[in-house]
Amino acid sequence: MCGILAVLGCSDDSRAKRVRVNGEIYNHEELRKRLPNHKFRTGSDCDVIAHLYEEYGEDFVDMLDGMFSFVLLDTRDNSFIVARDAIGITSLYIGWGLDGSIWISSELKGLNDDCEHFESFPPGHLYSSKEGGLRRWYNPPWFSEAIPSTPYDPLVLRRAFEDAVIKRLMTDVPFGVLLSGGLDSSLVASITARHLAGTKAAKQWGAQLHSFCVGLEGSPDLKAAKEVADYLGTVHHEFHFTVQDGIDAIEDVIYHVETYDVTTIRASTPMFLMSRKIKSLGVKMVISGEGSDEIFGGYLYFHKAPNKEELHRETCHKVIEFIWHARICFPIKVESINKRFSSLIWKQIKALHQYDCLRANKSTSGWGLEARVPFLDKEFINVAMDIDPEWKMVSKFGYQIWILLLFICKNLEHQNLYSGFSLNFQSSSDSNRSKDVLRSGFLGGPLTMRSAPICQRSWLNNSASFNIY
Known part of the structure; x- marks a missing residue:
């Protein structure tokens, strides 16, 4: 059956x-x-x-x-x-x-x-x-534990990424791009805007790209996104929310994302709020910049790795963190947790990409909005994961591989190379309000999981710094 x-x-x-x-x-x-x-x-x-x-x-x-x-x-x-x-x-x-x-x-x-x-x-x-x-x-070949040694070829990487973006322009519904003003989303928006004109979607919905951004009013994230949008000539939609909006949405976010993991909920909140407003405009699909950090070592602490071998090992440490977050919902047997290259850890490395993209998918689909992620294109990942990890490290000149890619693409000569959404409680009253909401008991409501009390304690301990994206 x-x-x-x-x-x-x-x-x-x-x-x-x-x-x-x-x-x-x-x-x-x-x-x-x-x-x-x-x-x-x-x-x-x-x-x-x-x-x-x-x-x-x-x-x-x-x-x-x-x-x-x-x-x-x-x-x-x-x-x-x-x-x-x-x-x-x-x-x-x-x-x-x-x-x-x-x-x-x-x-x-x-x-x-x-x-x-x-x-x-x-x-x-x-x-x-x-x-x-x-x-x-x-x-794919990159499932091997061996450290790849293929030299970085910017033209090959550029072609693979452009192909990943172009194929996602196949649509018969109104669409746009999510634009934070940071490197990843700006690159996606740039390539989308450049290739949109000759597509079937442009004939049906117009050749001018729509972009969307969300943040606290007056935040630098909104300013950065607006600068990139103006440079690219997109029809830009800027959405605002307040700390209270974020608090009020937590229960719905937990229901749709189906986890009490603190990091996931914090990161999902702005995406969830923005998706509701995007869908109200009649837009049914967006292209997002999710996934690049996992592939290219984009997390800040990765840059401290002294060599490519250590960079590879740092990826394993991140995977261990993912393993324990996954246990909140699905208990798994962890053997030799301190052994960096155990078969279990390598099994998780192969599934590393699913966490952020699944979070984004659930945040948008809760409002019937489809999110497409070119960084997680199967063919593009095969190219990117085959690159010698030394190229993914910050060089002595301070450039990482994505900066070099931008220079080669010549799509976006813009200063906004990194930014993200954040929601910080600036006062003790804001922090206390978040704690009151969590103590009100809704965590046992629409979605019940055994580890809710653990998550609640973690959220309370971290509520003074509520970085939601």
Whole structure:
């Protein structure tokens, strides 16, 4: 038995196969050309999934380029497969009932009442009812523990990233870009603006790009984003929120993001507030700069690494932090936690990218807004992860690889190289208000998890510095 819950996207019933999909298949036009003898019922990008299964069996998933999670049921023998995209951009969970049933949902809330046990469906994996278990379909060369040695080629990296952005311009709905004024989002906005003119989307929705930013009124983040938007010539939308708005949204953020992890909730709050306002404008899709820090060692403490080997080891330390955050929702067995290169840690390195992008996906999808992330493009990651990590370190001239990439791209000659959203409680009264909200007891409300008291204590201890993005 297969319970299909929280169904999103499109369906295809041809040839006795039924598909439920959440996501986008960017290379669907290319895939249709591989199926000359198949008759497609619609022009939907998801339409190719059932036909690829008919032609290639379960091994077709690696052909898909996009962000997706799907369930395919073959009614001829009642067998089914479940798959999730390589990086885990779209959310997906799997659960097991007491009667042996298997349940699939895009939200944890859909499984809580019916399943004895449930867990996150691992990115880059496929579940086959015929085989009765999970197997990995995504096995890129960079999964090796060996430190890569490929020299940095800016033209190759530029081409790969531009391709990642361009393919995400495939849309039939109004869209825009999220712009914080920082390096990552500015680069995404720059390339999007430059390539938008010749696309189908431009003909349908106009060639001038819309950009969106959120922050406290008068914050430097808003100023930086406005400067970049003016430089690029976008139609810029600036949204403001207050400390009280952030506090009032916490309960809803927890409900939609489905975690009590303090860092995740703080980072999700501005995205959640902004998504509501973007959707109210009729915009249904945004392109975001999520994911670059994990790939290129962009976190500030990474820059203290004395050499590339230590930079690689620092990545492992970050993964350990992720492991313990993940235990809030899903207890896992951690063996040899102090052994930097244990198999468990390397397993987590392979799934490193899913944390930030999943947070962003849940924050936006709570309002029916789709977020696309070119930094987490499968082909781009293969190129980026193959670069010698020495190039990802800050050089003696103070430049990191992304600064060099900007010079090569010549898209954006702008001074805003780094910024992020932050919400700091400037007074003890603000801090006390946040504590009062948490003590009010709503943490046991719409989403119940065993570790809520632990998260509550952590939030109270850190509430004086509420950095939410």
